[in-house]
Amino acid sequence: MTRVHNFNAGPAALPLAVLERAQRDMVEFEGTGMSLLEHSHRGKAYEAVHNQAGALLRELVGISDDYEVLFLQGGASLQFATIPMNFLHPGKSADYVLTGVWAKKALGEAKLLGKPRVAADTSKDGVFTRVPRQDELNLDPEASYVHMTTNNTIFGTQFHYDPEVGKVPLIADMSSDFMWKPFDMNRYAMVYAGAQKNIGPSGLAVVVIRKDLITTGRKDIPVILRYDTHAENQSLFNTPNTFAIYMVRNVLEHVKENGGLAAVEQRNRAKTSLLYGALDGDADFWRCPVERESRSTMNVVWRLPSEELEERFVKEATKQGLVGLKGHRSAGGVRASIYNAVPLESVAALVEFMATFRKTA
């Protein structure tokens, strides 16, 4: 088989070694006479996998016992609803930092449940080209929480600092850049991420949440939507997505074997330098609309001089085995998602293709 260069925005590339391991375990898991998929979520074989996934996440990120690590269904989109359901108490407000489409969706769910405030909005005519600076955050010290999106897949922007929000709990949607580098969990009361970008397949959200925040959650909402339910049951209140958690375990083990998050960051920065370098080297042709200090290391977006050229670029790239480069339907242009599992070789192949394309354009 020839592996294509996969620039999909999510579900996205996974490490080949992890896929090969899943292939080996698919019919029979560790000599148990059945597939991993056929194991009870309350049996010993799966339990070991479940606990390893949590322990590896704690170890790699450096998460203290003040936090719970939860594996939940429903992706980040369900978190958009359960965060205000649990923590936006009647009569109270919460601050939302608007940096893109997903941040707006999170705000939309909160509006149905209370009266959230917009703490920052850097868009012009619906387009975001940067994230706000610290001094642009208009924060309410009485807010129940501050919600932010660390990386914005569609507009290709990313926070490169941890906002200072005082005593208010900071909640971050890290779906598209979770574990792209080491980070200080203690700056956040809660982070969450759909697994399908950096750490696994779709159908799973990882939630890291401070225990004292959990205890403030409302008790009069459905049991399945309460964080304390899942914390008390080690994410086994109901049958979890066992396969996705198994895959996250395997991805994290792979990360650990390859140098941990410091090495992940190094590889990601090498890819980013290469690709942004190519764009900046011919900035009249490749036009990156994102302000330099907000550029995403995960989703690199750019435009060509015309939509016709963009279309031709994506089409010819696909023929060369460079797939997933079409910009989001709402933004247009070109987008290369270069998540953790995308190898440097794929970015090098893309840059080489860009040079060839440029000559004939």
Added chain:
Amino acid sequence: MTRVHNFNAGPAALPLAVLERAQRDMVEFEGTGMSLLEHSHRGKAYEAVHNQAGALLRELVGISDDYEVLFLQGGASLQFATIPMNFLHPGKSADYVLTGVWAKKALGEAKLLGKPRVAADTSKDGVFTRVPRQDELNLDPEASYVHMTTNNTIFGTQFHYDPEVGKVPLIADMSSDFMWKPFDMNRYAMVYAGAQKNIGPSGLAVVVIRKDLITTGRKDIPVILRYDTHAENQSLFNTPNTFAIYMVRNVLEHVKENGGLAAVEQRNRAKTSLLYGALDGDADFWRCPVERESRSTMNVVWRLPSEELEERFVKEATKQGLVGLKGHRSAGGVRASIYNAVPLESVAALVEFMATFRKTA
């Protein structure tokens, strides 16, 4: 590899051919140069799988265009909450038929959101040994809906008739017996099922829901929890559990190739006759607590003369490659879950083991 005889209650046995297919597609899917897991949920390759899964479900069950088929995350447990959130309007009531632990959990979520009624409860001291008869259903003609659980995994009971509930929408949790035989979807306004018993791995709920019921749903609840959201977006409002939907597609294709639901029923009835026959053949030793007309075809539960014997039975069976036979922790005893993918040979092996065990007990 020697496959064990898998009597797990869910996640449970899957057809070997389906697992082998997943193994083939795990590293490269259909010559696309990437795994099925790495495909975008909005790309052509996955889209075909997604649509096939829905079309096969419609074809095998015989679902008219009056219904939507949805693939959602969160399992049946999330449905326990979203059903009353959508359909239990303020000031209105809903009828719950109590037949076991899961029915009670569904009622519990509804109680947090409104004032549901209990339409039947056949338990004595918390134990259920049968489902109610039609004439025992105490129904409110003004109820928003009637909720029932068709099969009860823990107590081993099952409905063998479709309740008549007049004009009130009938909603059935079919998690543990969905598609065990042909059934008349038109008797129900909505059925739902966690996939991990009869049709796939965990992390997915299939929902079949009448379009006119969807339109009555509340609009002031979070968008992600509204059925109309998922219906309007063909279950692609947010990233779905693509792998689980792929597996359901493969299981359903396997069912179709092997004679459809009529053949599934025939195989299930053969297994049931064999196992209940063995229990009834020595009813002083193997004691099935379930009344005959309520016996489950999916989860067969029984007791032995003592807890010591039960423990020995499960332990020795496991050594013989018959796994998952321990009764639910809340009920004790022995339980054999014989879902669609458990072959007749596994039940025959169990019955043979029972005969041997009986001689030495």
